[in-house]
Amino acid sequence: MATAAFDKLAILGIGLLGSSIAHAVKAYGGAKTVALWDGAEDVRTRAKRVLSAEVTETAEAAVTGADCVILCTPVGVFGEVTQLISGALQSGAILTDVGSVKATAARDMAAHCPEGVHLIPGHPIAGTEKSGPEAGFASLFQEAWNILTPLKGDDEVYAQAVDRLIGFWKQLGARVETMDPVRHDRVLAITSHLPHLIAYNIVSTAYDMETVEQGEVVKYSAGGFRDFTRIAASDPVMWRDVFLNNKDAVLETLGRFSEDLAALQRAIRWGDGDTLMKEFTRARGIREAIIDAGLDTAEADFGRRHIDPSADK
Numbered sequence: 001m002a003t004a005a006f007d008k009l010a011i012l013g014i015g016l017l018g019s020s021i022a023h024a025v026k027a028y029g030g031a032k033t034v035a036l037w038d039g040a041e042d043v044r045t046r047a048k049r050v051l052s053a054e055v056t057e058t059a060e061a062a063v064t065g066a067d068c069v070i071l072c073t074p075v076g077v078f079g080e081v082t083q084l085i086s087g088a089l090q091s092g093a094i095l096t097d098v099g100s101v102k103a104t105a106a107r108d109m110a111a112h113c114p115e116g117v118h119l120i121p122g123h124p125i126a127g128t129e130k131s132g133p134e135a136g137f138a139s140l141f142q143e144a145w146n147i148l149t150p151l152k153g154d155d156e157v158y159a160q161a162v163d164r165l166i167g168f169w170k171q172l173g174a175r176v177e178t179m180d181p182v183r184h185d186r187v188l189a190i191t192s193h194l195p196h197l198i199a200y201n202i203v204s205t206a207y208d209m210e211t212v213e214q215g216e217v218v219k220y221s222a223g224g225f226r227d228f229t230r231i232a233a234s235d236p237v238m239w240r241d242v243f244l245n246n247k248d249a250v251l252e253t254l255g256r257f258s259e260d261l262a263a264l265q266r267a268i269r270w271g272d273g274d275t276l277m278k279e280f281t282r283a284r285g286i287r288e289a290i291i292d293a294g295l296d297t298a299e300a301d302f303g304r305r306h307i308d309p310s311a312d313k
Contacts, residue, residue: 005168006031006094010063012081013072014038014047014055015235016127017098019136021070022053024172027138031168037062038133039073047133060088068168071097071109076241079108091116094161098124100188100238102149102181104245110151118161121181122148123188124174129233142173149181189249194257196239197250199231 009031011018025031034053038044048055056062063069063085073081095117099105106121113119126144146169152158166176206217267275
């Protein structure tokens with residue numbers, strides 16, 4: 001096993017990603033010791049049952065002596081949590097996160113990050129619709145992209161900290177790239193945030209249909225609707241904070257989507273089959289590109305691999 005990137009890793013927030021990092025470190029290395037904390041007492045109690053790592057009663061205790069701290073809480077409380085632990089962070093430590101929004105996350109953490117602590121926002125693009133400490137599993141980050149958004153480009157010591165963090169994530173199996181925070185938020189608005197918003201809206205529309213009372217929408221759900229319900233089952237607190245903290249990029253993307261949707265609506269209304277064929281064929285090409293990039297397979301049931309996450313805990 002490779003040399004551990006960190007002596008002590010602190011994970012604040014013990015949901016799917018936080019618990020998966022703990023499992024992954026145990027399985028693949030990356031840190032000699034791990035300390036975890038969550039603001040909910042019930043979550044801490046459950047985490048003690050399912051994770052082989054120290055679970056502390058306070059955030060300050062978790063980060064004391066840690067050379068890397070990862071915020072795995074909802075992005076809406078990043079500033080509050082950073083302020084809470086600021087006095088306990090040691091000089092030279094790395095402060096990073098797993099949030100799906102980077103520009104506001106960086107701003108909120110930077111407002112309370114002490115001098116001498118290396119703030120390196122990050123976003124592992126991995127997850128499932130499940131949440132809580134029981135949902136984590138070690139292989140979640142295998143072959144998944146992790147985007148880091150460094151804030152300093154001409155600081156040699158900071159660059160060394162970035163390299164150290166890249167090495168940590170690679171040890172957990174992730175593929176790492178760096179990107180500007182604003183660029184990240186624009187890219188994720190279309191690849192992740194808007195699809196979740198659409199899924200929530202479609203499921204909400206189905207819920208409001210009178211036929212739901214008769215069980216028909218559930219009973220006759222086709223694969224497409226089932227997949228939307230899977231996405232819409234994601235943690236509502238996390239996604240509320242994502243949309244509120246990336247509203248500019250999401251609204252810009254939503255505006256473009258609404259225009260394209262209106263064009264399809266006109267094509268259907270006027271029987272314009274050529275336009276429909278053109279757009280559907282182009283969309284199919286995107287799907288093929290995703291498969292060619294190794295990000296999914298052409299297997300049935302939307303290419304999802306049906307593995308038991310508990311097998312690698």
